[in-house]
Amino acid sequence: MNKRTFLKVFSAALTSRMISPLLASSDSKLKNWAGNLEYGTEKQYSANSMKDIQEFVRTHDNLKALGTRHCFNTIADTTSEFLSLKAMERVVELDPDARTVTIESGMTYGQLCPYLDSRGWALHNLASLPHISVAGACSTATHGSGEKNGNLSTAVSAIEMVNAASEVIKLSRSRDGEMFRSAVVGLGALGVITKVTLDIQPRFMMKQYVYESLPLSELREHFDAIESTAYSVSLFTDWQEKRINEVWLKIRVPDESKFGAPAEFFGAKRATRNLHPIVALSAENCTEQMGVPGPWYERLPHFRMGFTPSAGKELQSEYFVPRQNAIEAILAVERLGDKVGPHLLISEIRTIAADDLWMSPCYKQASVAIHFTWKQDWPAVKALLPVIEKELGPFQVRPHWGKLFTISAADLHARYQRLPEFVETCKRYDPHGKFRNEFLDRNIFGNKMGSA
Ligand SMILES: Cc1cc2nc3c(=O)[nH]c(=O)nc-3n(C[C@H](O)[C@H](O)[C@H](O)COP(=O)(O)OP(=O)(O)OC[C@H]3O[C@@H](n4cnc5c(N)ncnc54)[C@H](O)[C@@H]3O)c2cc1C
Numbered sequence: 001m002n003k004r005t006f007l008k009v010f011s012a013a014l015t016s017r018m019i020s021p022l023l024a025s026s027d028s029k030l031k032n033w034a035g036n037l038e039y040g041t042e043k044q045y046s047a048n049s050m051k052d053i054q055e056f057v058r059t060h061d062n063l064k065a066l067g068t069r070h071c072f073n074t075i076a077d078t079t080s081e082f083l084s085l086k087a088m089e090r091v092v093e094l095d096p097d098a099r100t101v102t103i104e105s106g107m108t109y110g111q112l113c114p115y116l117d118s119r120g121w122a123l124h125n126l127a128s129l130p131h132i133s134v135a136g137a138c139s140t141a142t143h144g145s146g147e148k149n150g151n152l153s154t155a156v157s158a159i160e161m162v163n164a165a166s167e168v169i170k171l172s173r174s175r176d177g178e179m180f181r182s183a184v185v186g187l188g189a190l191g192v193i194t195k196v197t198l199d200i201q202p203r204f205m206m207k208q209y210v211y212e213s214l215p216l217s218e219l220r221e222h223f224d225a226i227e228s229t230a231y232s233v234s235l236f237t238d239w240q241e242k243r244i245n246e247v248w249l250k251i252r253v254p255d256e257s258k259f260g261a262p263a264e265f266f267g268a269k270r271a272t273r274n275l276h277p278i279v280a281l282s283a284e285n286c287t288e289q290m291g292v293p294g295p296w297y298e299r300l301p302h303f304r305m306g307f308t309p310s311a312g313k314e315l316q317s318e319y320f321v322p323r324q325n326a327i328e329a330i331l332a333v334e335r336l337g338d339k340v341g342p343h344l345l346i347s348e349i350r351t352i353a354a355d356d357l358w359m360s361p362c363y364k365q366a367s368v369a370i371h372f373t374w375k376q377d378w379p380a381v382k383a384l385l386p387v388i389e390k391e392l393g394p395f396q397v398r399p400h401w402g403k404l405f406t407i408s409a410a411d412l413h414a415r416y417q418r419l420p421e422f423v424e425t426c427k428r429y430d431p432h433g434k435f436r437n438e439f440l441d442r443n444i445f446g447n448k449m450g451s452a
Contacts, residue, residue, distance in 0.1 A: 040079035067136020071402035105135035113297035129309035145350035206299035211268035318400035358418035
């Protein structure tokens with residue numbers, strides 16, 4: 001199907017600091033980070049200023065803003081032209097009184113976090129990796145873990161974007177209410193985000209402990225106690241042998257210093273060395289564990305900046321269910337262990353607080369996210385996803401917008417209650433579909449089956 005072919009090899013994208021076509025050689029196609037998706041065009045322009053962005057938007061009928069290309073599905077794809085904001089990566093303003101930082105939207109968390117920390121500030125949470133752009137992450141409701149922590153988009157207090165008419169639109173949490181809440185998780189459909197303002201808090205220290213082999217029976221009996229032990233809790237499992245392979249506890253100190261890191265934690269054993277979530281892989285890529293104190297931004301992600309996160313050659317899917325259904329949902333997937341096992345690298349289970357952002361999978365719903373890192377065999381994974389989605393169907397499961405799923409548009413519309421109003425927001429800022437692509441047409445504006 002034209003150029004959107006799922007591939008098995010990785011090739012880095014080209015970038016430039018000029019607003020000029022970026023040349024790609026014929027053996028170096030533009031692909032997403034995992035290399036599973038060859039984008040529908042190699043035409044990519046890199047903007048250096050607001051003027052560049054407005055001019056590009058004004059002179060094109062169809063385009064997609066591209067972040068750091070970490071989505072696994074076609075949400076960022078286009079057959080027209082990409083606009084990269086990679087060169088726009090400055091901090092615009094750090095406001096200690098308002099406790100906010102405003103950045104240009106090409107900036108990654110890996111760039112922002114050391115800057116904030118060096119000035120005494122922190123973000124409330126991070127995803128498993130710092131390599132992703134803030135604008136791209138917030139556009140898909142990217143999240144970390146922690147039952148009291150909202151996803152990363154909940155830290156957004158204002159956005160600036162260029163709409164389809166090339167006008168500069170500013171929306172803020174305090175001033176624009178529901179319109180702001182409709183736009184933050186914007187799925188790239190409203191315009192080109194040019195600046196993001198995030199809530200900050202005083203910097204803090206953390207320790208990370210990993211426990212191995214938590215019996216599933218203990219998780220079933222003590223899920224709430226386990227999840228409330230630390231600021232952020234991640235459970236890694238391969239769904240085999242009725243156990244959670246690894247429990248990652250990210251402890252905020254001194255707030256949670258009462259946690260004494262016992263040798264045994266609900267039947268799991270404290271690890272005696274740093275571990276990778278996929279135990280067979282080297283932990284060199286991972287953030288420091290073993291209770292060694294460190295700054296928030298070097299403990300909240302699992303993977304270190306400067307190293308390949310996760311496994312690299314992989315696919316990912318992730319499903320959100322209401323927190324109160326956590327155990328039933330986990331057991332439903334565990335029953336599929338024989339089917340899932342051969343195609344899986346690892347699964348991760350995380351908790352996320354409820355929020356009020358219209359297109360967030362955690363909208364008005366404290367959630368548990370069940371994540372799958374798959375071997376890069378799309379035909380096998382594509383056949384398996386409907387099986388998992390059927391098992392999780394009774395929990396009104398919502399998919400991660402940036403990962404692979406096959407839930408129908410009709411089910412998405414039924415499960416995202418604000419989706420019809422979101423469509424109106426899209427039409428307000430982009431009446432003629434300048435920022436639309438096949439993914440948005442199918443899942444948001446249409447009513448047909450499929451997603452990837
Ligand atoms: C190894 C790995 C680990 C991951 N871990 C996590 C995790 O822990 N938690 C989690 O929730 N997700 C995780 N993800 C998924 C990832 O966070 C999301 O896919 C995120 O959206 C990626 O951001 P990006 O900048 O790469 O976005 P892209 O893929 O480049 O774009 C995503 C969307 O954002 C839009 N967009 C980007 N920039 C702009 C802009 N300036 N203006 C308007 N729209 C824009 C694009 O048009 C597109 O619609 C992981 C992905 C990988 C590859």
